[in-house]
Amino acid sequence: MATLAQAIRLALHYGEEHLGVTDIFGEDVGAPLGGVFTCTQGLKTAWNSPLDERGIVATALGIAYAGGKPVAEIQFCDYIYNVIDLLKLCGNAHWSSAGEYHVPMVLMTPVGAGIHGSMYHSHSFESMATHIQGWKVVMPSNAKDAYGLMLSAIADPNPVLFLAPKGLMRAKGEEHIPGEPEDERQLHQMIDAPVGDRQDWQPRWPAVQDYRVPIGQARTCRKGSDVTVVGYGRLLHLCTQAADQLQEQGISAEVIDLRTLYPFDEQSVFASVRKTGRLLVVNEDTEVTNFGEHVIRRVLDECFYDLQAPPKLVAGLDVPGVGLAWGYEKNSIPQLADIVEAMRTVAQSQP
Amino acid sequence: MALSGSPELTRWTPPVLDEACKLAIHNLMVKSRACEEALIRMVRTGHGYFWIGSPGEEGFGVPLGMLVHKGHGPAFDYLHLHYRSAPTVLAMGSQPIDLLRQMRSTVTDPYSKGRNFVNHFAIKPWNIVPVTPTIETQYAVAPGTALVQRRHGGVGISIVTGGDAGSAEGDFYSAMNWSTRPDQELPVLMLIAHNGYGISTRAERVQNTRELNRRGDGFGIRNAMVDGNDPIATWNALVEAMDYVRHERKPYILQGNVSRLYGHSSSSGASLLDEPDCLSLYEARLLREGLATAAELKAVWDRWHDALNDALHQVIEEPMPDRQHVLQHVFWDGPAGN
Ligand SMILES: Cc1ncc(C[n+]2csc(CCOP(=O)(O)OP(=O)(O)O)c2C)c(N)n1
Numbered sequence: 001m002a003t004l005a006q007a008i009r010l011a012l013h014y015g016e017e018h019l020g021v022t023d024i025f026g027e028d029v030g031a032p033l034g035g036v037f038t039c040t041q042g043l044k045t046a047w048n049s050p051l052d053e054r055g056i057v058a059t060a061l062g063i064a065y066a067g068g069k070p071v072a073e074i075q076f077c078d079y080i081y082n083v084i085d086l087l088k089l090c091g092n093a094h095w096s097s098a099g100e101y102h103v104p105m106v107l108m109t110p111v112g113a114g115i116h117g118s119m120y121h122s123h124s125f126e127s128m129a130t131h132i133q134g135w136k137v138v139m140p141s142n143a144k145d146a147y148g149l150m151l152s153a154i155a156d157p158n159p160v161l162f163l164a165p166k167g168l169m170r171a172k173g174e175e176h177i178p179g180e181p182e183d184e185r186q187l188h189q190m191i192d193a194p195v196g197d198r199q200d201w202q203p204r205w206p207a208v209q210d211y212r213v214p215i216g217q218a219r220t221c222r223k224g225s226d227v228t229v230v231g232y233g234r235l236l237h238l239c240t241q242a243a244d245q246l247q248e249q250g251i252s253a254e255v256i257d258l259r260t261l262y263p264f265d266e267q268s269v270f271a272s273v274r275k276t277g278r279l280l281v282v283n284e285d286t287e288v289t290n291f292g293e294h295v296i297r298r299v300l301d302e303c304f305y306d307l308q309a310p311p312k313l314v315a316g317l318d319v320p321g322v323g324l325a326w327g328y329e330k331n332s333i334p335q336l337a338d339i340v341e342a343m344r345t346v347a348q349s350q351p
Numbered sequence: 352m353a354l355s356g357s358p359e360l361t362r363w364t365p366p367v368l369d370e371a372c373k374l375a376i377h378n379l380m381v382k383s384r385a386c387e388e389a390l391i392r393m394v395r396t397g398h399g400y401f402w403i404g405s406p407g408e409e410g411f412g413v414p415l416g417m418l419v420h421k422g423h424g425p426a427f428d429y430l431h432l433h434y435r436s437a438p439t440v441l442a443m444g445s446q447p448i449d450l451l452r453q454m455r456s457t458v459t460d461p462y463s464k465g466r467n468f469v470n471h472f473a474i475k476p477w478n479i480v481p482v483t484p485t486i487e488t489q490y491a492v493a494p495g496t497a498l499v500q501r502r503h504g505g506v507g508i509s510i511v512t513g514g515d516a517g518s519a520e521g522d523f524y525s526a527m528n529w530s531t532r533p534d535q536e537l538p539v540l541m542l543i544a545h546n547g548y549g550i551s552t553r554a555e556r557v558q559n560t561r562e563l564n565r566r567g568d569g570f571g572i573r574n575a576m577v578d579g580n581d582p583i584a585t586w587n588a589l590v591e592a593m594d595y596v597r598h599e600r601k602p603y604i605l606q607g608n609v610s611r612l613y614g615h616s617s618s619s620g621a622s623l624l625d626e627p628d629c630l631s632l633y634e635a636r637l638l639r640e641g642l643a644t645a646a647e648l649k650a651v652w653d654r655w656h657d658a659l660n661d662a663l664h665q666v667i668e669e670p671m672p673d674r675q676h677v678l679q680h681v682f683w684d685g686p687a688g689n
């Protein structure tokens with residue numbers, strides 16, 4: 001199976017061939033490296049930009065204005081903070097110009113902890129991102145969804161922020177991307193650049209097919225009846241593991257992978273909460289003004305009388321960074337045991 | 352808006368600066384000045400909330416508008432303007448009434464539907480991308496449109512303009528850097544309208560040179576400075592700069608030194624200040640050179656004043672945005688592609 005990084009690459013290739021992508025660019029995005037996570041290796045429209053995040057986002061905006069279809073990358077979301085006003089401009093150009101211009105661009109950036117990334121390779125960005133109006137925000141938890149979300153992001157005529165969980169970049173999918181070779185070694189030989197001299201290397205692209213994960217559509221990955229667990233990205237996997245553990249103990253959790261954070265699939269979440277009466281939201285962003293608080297607020301708006309327990313958020317500790325030593329990360333970023341515990345608490349809470 | 356453009360070109364020849372052209376420059380400078388003065392009156396009489404605009408920059412902005420290769424798509428010029436660009440946009444053919452609409456924030460305001468301050472244009476048929484309230488960000492965006500133009504070929508360029516204070520932002524540096532990558536030079540014409548101030552801060556207190564165009568030296572960018580109060584000198588400087596950018600497909604920085612005749616904005620009172628006035632200087636020159644009589648010049652003013660009076664009467668009757676407009680244009684659901 002393709003890894004998440006390979007899936008992004010395959011999607012970008014499909015985007016170049018069939019969806020009009022004109023430019024894939026950012027720091028170290030072009031040859032020879034093809035991205036620090038190899039997401040852009042071998043792509044024909046990939047190029048290396050100056051090390052200038054503001055320039056990257058602004059140039060993407062200009063390309064979009066001039067009829068191009070850019071996919072730009074911020075190397076790590078930890079370095080996106082100096083472009084927030086440009087993200088605002090991308091997101092408000094359509095509204096401020098009363099519909100005169102729109103901004104068909106994709107900005108992708110790796111997010112989250114889980115790779116011993118220390119203070120500046122561990123940030124989460126979804127709470128900030130979903131606060132920048134005019135953007136759609138997606139975040140896959142597996143390779144096939146990464147492929148399908150990227151195609152939808154490229155096809156969308158609005159700015160779409162594609163948040164790629166760093167900790168999952170090398171994780172293999174469980175399902176084939178349509179058109180992906182059966183044998184993952186074959187895929188590796190076809191599209192992964194060799195280590196060392198790559199000057200004459202060319203990828204051989206498999207004939208991947210059109211497959212879209214619609215923006216705004218969540219996926220229920222575990223059916224259950226006692227508690228609704230809303231997660232996404234890297235921690236989604238901890239949510240499903242926790243659900244499997246609790247299943248053995250007689251607690252049945254329904255796990256929803258949001259996949260799109262803006263606009264998030266409210267109806268799927270509400271329907272599940274109406275069934276279970278209980279809600280746990282899980283992510284690794286810091287807990288104050290956290291995106292999960294918004295999910296909980298919407299559930300309170302719409303499902304208050306269906307609730308049988310206070311909804312709960314498990315998120316990162318409200319500290320200035322994720323420290324390098326494991327003792328910092330494991331005590332500030334939610335771990336499996338924290339999620340199991342929170343699920344049990346919400347599932348068993350009684351008035 | 353049904354606005355026509357020029358044909359796609361492979362070689363650009365500037366219009367001839369003859370007598371008729373010189374009088375056209377005057378007419379457009381008056382159009383712009385009279386329009387801005389009407390906008391200032393509007394804000395004083397409660398027909399708008401805030402004014403920021405261009406009086407004192409007509410000598411620099413009008414020739415630019417007349418020299419733009421106007422049209423839609425990468426064969427034509429892209430304009431990344433700022434809030435003192437009315438002379439350029441009016442010279443390109445836009446109607447003053449639309450600025451009055453934006454000042455009054457009517458729903459008929461074609462640039463923003465009453466959402467943005469006056470002088471924040473967005474005109475797709477002429478490649479005028481949305482003017483942003485953020486200083487200098489337009490400089491970093493211009494290489495993006497220029498990159499598409501580099502690939503497209505032809506003579507279309509990306510023109511970006513802003514003030515002197517804003518050139519201290521990193522986006523100015525980004526524009527220089529991105530348009531001079533080796534073998535990837537971009538056709539960007541960077542303009543600086545130097546009025547000596549950023550709101551209240553005097554340029555000489557915060558910048559080590561008055562010649563901001565020379566910032567380009569470090570990047571090997573050809574650059575020049577011109578008296579922006581002189582539309583003829585500006586015209587010639589722009590022709591030289593455009594000829595280079597259009598045909599060499601490389602960047603160029605042109606600084607025009609201008610006046611700020613009514614101060615920064617309505618927040619500082621918008622009262623007439625004692626600075627050189629490009630328009631009265633130009634009128635004196637036209638009289639001196641015998642190109643027009645005082646009566647003829649006055650007739651130009653009268654015509655625009657009458658037109659603006661009529662426009663104002665019309666605009667104050669037009670509807671304002673309301674609840675049903677708030678959620679419009681958050682996302683676009685038509686086909687992608689500007
Ligand atoms: C990024 C940013 N910072 C601050 C402001 C507030 N502001 C508006 S105009 C202005 C001064 C701009 O001076 P200059 O670039 O010289 O242009 P001028 O107004 O003189 O034409 C400032 C600081 C802003 N709009 N955007």
